[in-house]
Amino acid sequence: MHAAGKLRTTLPALLLVVGGMLVAMWMAWRLAGDNAMRSEQAQVQRQSDLYVQALQQRIDRYRTLPQVLALDPELRAAVSAPLDPARRDALNRKLEQANSVTRSSTLTLIGGDGVALAASNWQLPTSNVGQDYAFRPYFRQAIARGEGRFYGIGVTTGEPGYFLSQAIRDDAGRAAGVVVIKIELAAPEREWLRTPDIVLVSDAHGVVFLASREAWRYRSLRPLDAADKRELDASRQYAGQPLLPLQAQLLREFADGARLVRLQAPASPGPVLWQTADLEQEGWQLHLLHDTGTVASASRNAALAAGGAWLALAFLGLFVQQRRRLTLHRQRSREELETVLRQHAQELRTAQDGIVQAARDADGGLSRSLEHLPQGVVIIDAELRLMAWNSRYAELFRFPPDLLQVGRHIEDLFRHNARRGLLGPGPVEDAIQRRLDHLRSGKPHLRESEKDDGTVLEIRGNPLPEGGFVTSYADITSYKNAARELRSLADALEHRVDERTRDLAAATAAAENANRYKTRFVAAAVHDLLQPLNAARMFLSALRGRLGDEAQAVAAHAENALAAQESILNSLLDIARLEAGSMQTRVRDFRLEPLLDALGHEFGILAASRGLVLRRVPIRAVVRSDEALLRRILQNYLSNAIRYTRSGRIVLGCRRDGDALRIEVHDQGPGIPDSLQGEIFEEFRRLDDGVAHDRGAGLGLATVERIGRLLGHRIGLRSQLGRGSMFSVTVPRGDAAHVEATTMALVDANADSSLRGCRVWCVDDDPRVCEATRALLQRWDCEVVLAAGAGDALAAAQSGDAPDLLVLDVLLDGTDGPALYPQLCKRWHATPPVVLVTAERDESLRELASDKGWGFLTKPVRPPALRALMTQLLLRRTR
CATH class of the missing domain: 1.20.5 (Single alpha-helices involved in coiled-coils or other helix-helix interfaces)
Known part of the structure; x- marks a missing residue:
């Protein structure tokens, strides 16, 4: 029951x-x-x-190359008249040299009949020269529309690639031939191998031709109809490769177009998230298949x-409920005990005189009157002899019957207990004497004593009016046990709280480590991407000096694309440095007017090119901030204003805000909804109503928010749909007396006399950068003695053969630029001027160059800046 x-x-x-x-x-x-x-x-x-x-x-890096080559006089002459062997050989070598510089796969010149006249692979067994390519879509498109594009497997080389073609027109404007560039896209596939996701690219027929995994290549994502098959057979696009169908089961579709699917052929261990993005310009689709194991986890x-x-x-x-029950039980027990004690104390006080008198007149009858008490009670007279006791007292101490006798001295009972070890440690006589002295003093006492069997007694003693003492012994063992259990439960709960706190701290540390790893990865990736970008800008600058007006426009578009890519990479690098806390600041007092003047001139030209008006409100003020980082904030504001304003004007000005100054950029763009104003400062967040070809990557305002947080500047936004937006940054005002006076030497970047005949060494471990720098310097009539890595530079350095100027990269194989320079100077027995070039945004390197008197530029290097710095160093050395 x-x-x-x-x-x-x-x-x-x-x-x-x-x-x-x-x-x-x-x-x-x-x-x-x-x-x-x-x-x-x-x-x-x-x-x-x-x-x-x-x-x-x-792809865009190579898109303008066929257009540039189509303007070449030699290629135009070649498709307009028959070729003799000498001219064909010269054209082959020219295309071979151009291909080695551009790092493409193949360059081919095709006549109007579709037969290849010259090619960069003319010396290989798989040469394109003499092959008929009239059936290829890129040839037919170029003849019909002026340009063409086509991805397929080469019928001669057997290697896949992306073909970009441009028609070569004669003086009458007719298409007399075609120049074709073949781009190998194996590099993106190798980069995709670094991710655990599956990356695919499919053409307009739904056939996968690029894949991060071999099993996915040449899979058809949808059934091919008869027209598709005829077109593929006619163009021999995939050279007879079997096009296997994809077998997948759709599990779920999402609102943004993503799908959750289970792959059957090729098989996957679990469901994957399938995301598709369009490459509209090429007519392709990129598919990203992401494992959803982390979602299940x-x-x-x-x-x-x-x-x-x-x-x-x-x-x-349950613990709280149990504790509450124990608390109530303990309180109730204590109340009951106090009630009982009060009752017994009152009874003892009331009957005290009668007890003493009865004890004097009888031989032990008084003990029977104490039997109803739950405590053990003993009464002694003024001479410390037993007068009365109850059976509970004898039961608690297990006294033998012959020991408890009226008139026996209490010392005998103490000595009996001492022999059993009940008086505690220490000398027995001292313990007995201490108790006897306390009884003789007649002072009341209250204490607790624990016996060997675990019983806890509360001992309460009170003197009698005519001498003597009455002592009660209450068993409070249950009360003590309950208190110990409560303390044990509290200790267990505290231990569990400590364990949860340690687990939370470990999880926080793991998250911080993951964030630091991500930041270091982004910074390293951006550094590696800046190397080819630097070479591309130098190649383009060297090429522009040799082109006509029409080709100059094409080159300008290519330079704008590279500038946009540089802006994205710089934003990624800034965000990585801001998250890692490695971005150093140089806060000082400076005049704001020169900074706003420079920004107004720089972005005024860009605004005018798009039919906008940039108005700047002049102001004379001194502010306290980091000038370079404040410039970066305002550049992002102005760039976004121009990007999202279709017509009207943009205003750059300042307002006083108490002891601070608020710099504002107003535009007449479409405005920003209230629901998005908090999100646009996040990475990769951007509006969809900007200029179609210049929407940015969504990193500018994320950089602004982090720089503002680093400098302690308040970032502001006020916007109204259909009326425009106002972005602001609030900076503290500075002291005009502390403004540093700096003087910069102005150099004419177009002066030819300072650089003509200048002997220059270029030391860089990237061959593309070396070739690009050589081409750029030779365009400026410089003599490039050496353009190679650190090992070649040390081997070539000889006494008395020092160059007039050294262009030196910081990061080199096995060493670094600042450490290599003293070794070269020791072999030259001379110290030529040096321009230090690096992709690292490290203020310590800039300070080192300033202390040494070296020039300093960050990659990607702008050719005008390099030319101005070289001229300045040479003029300084002459003086």
């Missing part, structure tokens, strides 16, 4: 705990799964956009955490 009643009491509580745990786990599993899936969708969308941008930019972890939290909450509730 007792067990059944206990089961009926505990079963509802057990069902509540288990049922609540299951419900909490299910809800956490659903919520965490949905949140994780949304997060994965956003991450996959951003990643696919980055892949699309990278692939498009790689997040759901599982959330369910376990919710279950654990529910159990902890349930146990905490």
Whole structure:
């Protein structure tokens, strides 16, 4: 019966705990799964956009090359008249040299009949020369429309690539021939191997031709109809490769176009998230297949955490309930005990005189009147002899019957207890004497004593009016045990809280380590990407001096594309440095007017080119900030204003804001909805109503927000739909007396006399940068004695043969530029001027160059800046 009643009491509580745990786990599993899936969708969308941008930019690097070559007089003459062997050989070598500089796969010149006249691979067994390419779509497109593009497997080389073609027109404007460049896209596939995701690119027929995994290449994502098959056979696009169909099961579709699918051929271990992005200019689609194992893991972890939290909450509730019960029980027991003690004290005081008198007149009858008391009671007279006691007293101390006798001295009882070890450690006589002295003093006392068997006694003693002493012994063992259990429960709960705190600290540390790793990865990736960008800008600058007006416009578009790519990489690098906390600041007082003048001139030209008016309100003020970082904030504001304003004007000005100054940029763009004003300062957040070909990457305002936080400047935004926006940054005012006076030497970048005949060495471990620098310097009539890496430079350095100027990269194989320079000077026995070039945004390098008197430029190097700095160093050396 007792067990059944206990089961009926505990079963509802057990069902509540288990049922609540299951419900909490299910809800956490659903919520965490949905949140994780949304997060994965956003991450996959951003990643696919980055892949699309990278692939498009790689193609755009070569897009203008056929247009430039189509203007070449030699190629135009070659397709207009028959070729003799000498001219054909010269054309082959020219295309071979151009191909070695551009790093493309193949350059081919095709006549109007579709037969290749010359090619860069003319010396190889798989030469294109003499082959008929009239059936290829890129040839037909160029003849019909002036340009063409086509991805396929080469019929001569057997290697796949992307063909870009441009028609060569005669003096009458007719298409007399075609120049074709073939681009190999194996590099993006190798880069995609670094990610665990599957990356695919498909053509307009839905056939996968680029893939990060071999099993996916030449898969058709949809059934091919008869027209598709005829077109593929006619163009021999995939050279007879079997096009296997994709087998996948659709599990779920999302609002943004993403899909959750289960792959069957090729098979996948679990569902994948399939995201598609368009390469509109090429007519392709990029597909990113992301494993959703992290979503399942997040759901599982959330369910376990919710279950654990529910159990902890349930146990905490049970603990609190138990503690409340124990507290009530202890309070009730104490109240009962105090009531009993008060009653017995009153009875003792009332009967005290009678007890003493009866003890004097009788031989022990008084002990029977004390039997109803729950405590053990003993009474002694003024001479410390026994007068009365009850059976509870004899039971507590287990006295032998012959020891308890009226008139026996209390010292005998003490000595008996001492022999049994009940008086505690120390000398026995001292313990007995101490107790006797206390009884003789007649002072009341209250103390607790624990016996060997664990019994705890509360001993309360009071003197009698005519001498003597009455002592009571109460058993309070149950009360003490309850107090110890409460302390044990409290210690266990505190231990659990400490464990949860340590787990939370470990999870926080892991998240911080992951964020630092991501930041270091982004900084290293941007540094590597700046190297080829630097070479491309130098090649383009060297090429522009040799082109006509029409080709100059094409080159200007290419330079704008490279500038946009540089802006994106610089923004990524700034964000990485800001997140890592490695960006150094140089806060000082400076005049704001020169900075606003420079920005007004720089962006005024860009605004005018787009039909806008940039108005600057003059102001004379001194502010305290980092001039370079403040310039970066305002550059982003002005760039966004020009990008999103279709017509009207843009205003750059300042307002006083108490002791600070608020710099504002007003535009007449479309405005920003209130719901998006908090999101546009996040990475890769951008509006969709900007200029179609210049929408940016969504990094500018994210950089602004972090720089403002670093400098302690308040970033502001006020916008109204249809009326425009106002972005602001509030900076403290400075002291005009502390403004540093700086003087910069102005150098005419177009002066030819300072650089003509100048002997220059270029030391860089990237061959593309060396070739680009050589071409640029030779255009300026410089004599480039050496353009190679550190090892070649040391081998070539000889006494008395020092160059007039050295262009030196910082990061080299096995060493660095500042360490290599003294070694070269020792071999030359001379110290020529040096321009230090680096892709690192490190202020310590800039300070080192300033201390040494060296020139300093960051990659990608702008040719005008390099020319001005070289001229300045040479003039300084002459003086």
